[in-house]
Amino acid sequence: MNNTTASLIVIGSELTRGIISDKHGQLVSRELTKLGYHISQIVAIPDDGTIEQILHALLKSNDVIIITGGLGPTSDDMTRQAISDVAGRKLVKNEAAYSRLYKRVGERIHGANEKQAYFPEGFETILNPNGTAEGFYGYAGNTLLISLPGPPREMEPMFRTNVIPLLSSLTGHEYKPCLEYSTFLIAEAKLEELTNDVDSSISWGTRFQDYRISLYAEGDKAECERDMGELQNRCGKELIVPGDVTALSALTSYLRENGLTIATAESCTGGLCAMLLTEEAGSSVYFNGSVVSYAPAVKEGVLGVKSETINTFGTVSTQCAIEMAEGALKKTNSDYAFSITGVAGPDKSEGKDVGTVCFGFAGKNRESECVMLKFTSWGRASIRRKSATAAFLLARCFIEHKENLIDITSRWHYI
DSSP: OOOOEEEEEEEOHHHHTTSSOOOHHHHHHHHHHHHTOEEEEEEEEOSSSTHHHHHHHHHTTOSEEEEESOOSSSTTOOHHHHHHHHHTOOEEEOHHHHHHHHHHHGGGGTTGGGGGGEEETTOEEEOOTTSSOOEEEEEETTEEEEEEOSSHHHHHHHIIIIIHHHHHHSSSOOOOOEEEEEEOSOOHHHHHHHHHHSOSSOEEEEEEETTEEEEEEESOHHHHHHHHHHHHHHHOGGGEEESSOOHHHHHHHHHHHHTOOEEEEESTTTTHHHHHHTSSTTGGGTEEEEEEOOSHHHHHHTTOOOHHHHHHHOSSSHHHHHHHHHHHHHHHTOSEEEEEEEOOSSSOBTTBOTTEEEEEEEETTSOOEEEEEEOOOSOHHHHHHHHHHHHHHHHHHHHHTSSOHHHHHTTOOOO
16 A cells, blocks of 8 residues: 555644644654655645544545644543544544543543543544543545644653654655754855755755754665765764754753763853753753853952953953953862853943954863853844853863864854
């Protein structure tokens, strides 16, 4: 049997009313395209029962239909009944699912919640580790129907853990190898421009994520790697790295693996780096603390920045950044520390342009280093986010001590 075409139905009145945006279409279409499926339609519909007529229409031209949403206990959640009707199966109670649901909700299962333990007869369930609504899949004629809950924190793990392997196991689709890279500090439009300039038969794709953009290369592996090497040469190898990684995780994993600690001194980022460093459970193993030294008086009084340094060079200077990092290192007794001080905007400061950011790096028994970067500004928040990302990338470079930071950043372009 050929399994080549697929469609997605996204259910939710909050989607069709524009209250929230659809995050499932991009995820499903990207992953299924990697597997060699052709995505014929992505349909968003409200919670009003129209799913049944949409299903009937899509059954005529799809080998796989994935449905998200409408699996809750309320009266407007009609997905399971619609799928049951379209497949010509009756809804039956799944005792194993009922038992799992009872463990989660107890006596509250009696009443509306109990419907979540009913599935079209003969369909298989998909466990939901993050919610009460289990997914399910089965056939309506020759078309595979897969139903998943709508909340992203529930749907996405189920899709990756269960649905992708299931669809990979089917025959007929043509798997297309795809290499994934993580890019930092480069705008998505610029990445697209750069990939268009590369003379090759590679197909490129991008996905915007927090603090990075994922870049996908589809085609011959050797050609993908060659072209990616060319992009790294144009942009800076630290700004395009293989795999699904973040600048933060690259730093923290290195700190963990080597038993090292770090501290921060922040000005224009206002504690953003400290917040990100402590989001991971167990971060106290590698993170000692932070000083948010927004005012010059705090830079002087807490971190020990010399008044002459500020009077001569200003707070947005490499000289001030080094003294801030050295002060944080001493105050927290860490192995390493970095600092950030700059102009986030919207106006110039100390005669320096918006996007001018200085970074200082200090370590025990190490000569301190500093760099100044000038970021393209897309607003105050973008400067802060770019500054945090650059600090994590450069901190890893500083700790590894393979090359001078000024030499590294001299090769960074399009930031």
